[in-house]
Amino acid sequence: MEQALRVCVYGATGYTGIELLRYLSQHPYVKVVSVLSRTYAGRYLSDVLPSFFNTYLSKIPLTEEPQEDFDLAFLCLPHEISLNLVPELIKKGKKVIDLSGAYRISKKELYPEFYGFEHVHEETLKLAVYGLPEVFRDSIKNATLVANPGCYPTATLLGLYPFLKEGINLDRVIVDAISGVSGAGRKTAQHFHYPEMEQNIMAYSVEKHRHVPEMEDVITKISGKSVKIRFTPKVIPASRGMLCSLYVQTSEKRLKDLFEETYLCEKFVKIIHEPPATKHVIGTNLCLIYPYYEERTQTAVIITVIDNLGKGASSQAIQNMNIMLGMDEATSIEKPALFP
Ligand SMILES: NC(=O)C1=CN([C@@H]2O[C@H](COP(=O)(O)OP(=O)(O)OC[C@H]3O[C@@H](n4cnc5c(N)ncnc54)[C@H](OP(=O)(O)O)[C@@H]3O)[C@@H](O)[C@H]2O)C=CC1
Numbered sequence: 324m325e326q327a328l329r330v331c332v333y334g335a336t337g338y339t340g341i342e343l344l345r346y347l348s349q350h351p352y353v354k355v356v357s358v359l360s361r362t363y364a365g366r367y368l369s370d371v372l373p374s375f376f377n378t379y380l381s382k383i384p385l386t387e388e389p390q391e392d393f394d395l396a397f398l399c400l401p402h403e404i405s406l407n408l409v410p411e412l413i414k415k416g417k418k419v420i421d422l423s424g425a426y427r428i429s430k431k432e433l434y435p436e437f438y439g440f441e442h443v444h445e446e447t448l449k450l451a452v453y454g455l456p457e458v459f460r461d462s463i464k465n466a467t468l469v470a471n472p473g474c475y476p477t478a479t480l481l482g483l484y485p486f487l488k489e490g491i492n493l494d495r496v497i498v499d500a501i502s503g504v505s506g507a508g509r510k511t512a513q514h515f516h517y518p519e520m521e522q523n524i525m526a527y528s529v530e531k532h533r534h535v536p537e538m539e540d541v542i543t544k545i546s547g548k549s550v551k552i553r554f555t556p557k558v559i560p561a562s563r564g565m566l567c568s569l570y571v572q573t574s575e576k577r578l579k580d581l582f583e584e585t586y587l588c589e590k591f592v593k594i595i596h597e598p599p600a601t602k603h604v605i606g607t608n609l610c611l612i613y614p615y616y617e618e619r620t621q622t623a624v625i626i627t628v629i630d631n632l633g634k635g636a637s638s639q640a641i642q643n644m645n646i647m648l649g650m651d652e653a654t655s656i657e658k659p660a661l662f663p
């Protein structure tokens with residue numbers, strides 16, 4: 324690449340923004356020109372986040388508005404803020420990767436129930452490409468707007484894709500999921516406060532979660548069929564990491580071959596032969612999948628692990644950017660985990 328791609332990061336000091344900057348700071352073809360924050364505007368990045376002292380971004384000022392022109396924006400913002408900002412940026416000719424959920428579901432009528440707002444930008448919603456590279460790589464190449472998937476949907480859809488690709492019927496899937504606390508973002512809530520969260524395991528949003536329509540919508544896009552997802556999320560006292568157990572009633576027994584074949588050429592989705600652990604994916608763009616068929620109950624048990632801030636958010640966003648710009652999609656995100 325002759326000229327660096329100029330990038331602006333909105334919501335730069337939230338958890339996904341920080342993780343995004345960690346990867347971008349090492350990206351050979353990208354120049355981060357603006358990092359936006361209302362709370363820390365006027366300060367240098369490394370004064371707010373000393374973890375950036377040893378990068379070229381150390382003395383970049385945090386500002387409320389972009390300071391320089393840019394080619395592509397990452398939005399690490401609340402859904403309702405992305406909702407209105409995305410069309411403004413697209414009108415100005417920018418490419419956008421939105422990490423929020425504002426453009427992930429194609430049916431606008433689902434937004435009031437699951438997001439609490441009317442989706443008032445139907446034309447922009449039609450432009451959005453769902454940013455799960457292993458499934459939608461070809462559409463991502465030409466996208467102006469990528470709706471980066473949610474963390475639970477990433478871990479679930481990658482575990483179901485081998486069945487969907489082969490047209491194997493799945494009427495109903497049970498998804499039992501565990502997330503680290505950073506999945507809830509940097510803002511505090513009483514139940515995530517240390518004395519309540521430490522030594523605790525909490526189920527939440529058992530009756531309704533906005534990731535259910537996201538998963539069901541994408542499954543229909545892939546397979547043309549409708550599948551019901553029974554989803555139960557839980558949060559544990561770990562900073563990051565996500566483990567999803569998927570249960571599928573099926574007579575398809577050749578799971579290992581099916582999964583190996585589906586992901587043979589993928590750099591970031593790997594099939595493993597021992598039950599997975601989140602420690603092997605923290606700080607990476609990896610999704611590890613352990614497929615197992617239990618004869619006794621005729622159940623396919625698929626266990627997936629990702630870093631909610633990695634493949635579940637920021638490194639996946641960079642994978643999408645690399646694809647949009649025709650670069651090697653692994654550029655800057657091919658790191659091993661921080662282990663142990
Ligand atoms: N955490 C995760 O694991 C994942 C998160 N996501 C999604 O990514 C997005 C960002 O999440 P995350 O980084 O965790 O969230 P955080 O709460 O950590 O950060 C959000 C950032 O947005 C900025 N912000 C908040 N309110 C406003 C506002 N009204 N106007 C402008 N900026 C605002 C804040 O910065 P400031 O106030 O300084 O401007 C804040 O730093 C969300 O939509 C989330 O749903 C997606 C996948 C996984």
Ligand SMILES: CC(=O)N[C@@H](CCC(=O)OP(=O)(O)O)C(=O)O
Binds near residue numbers: 474507
């Ligand atoms: C532990 C926790 O609270 N996790 C978040 C999911 C984070 C995510 O993927 O985010 P979005 O779909 O909001 O972008 C939640 O369940 O709401």
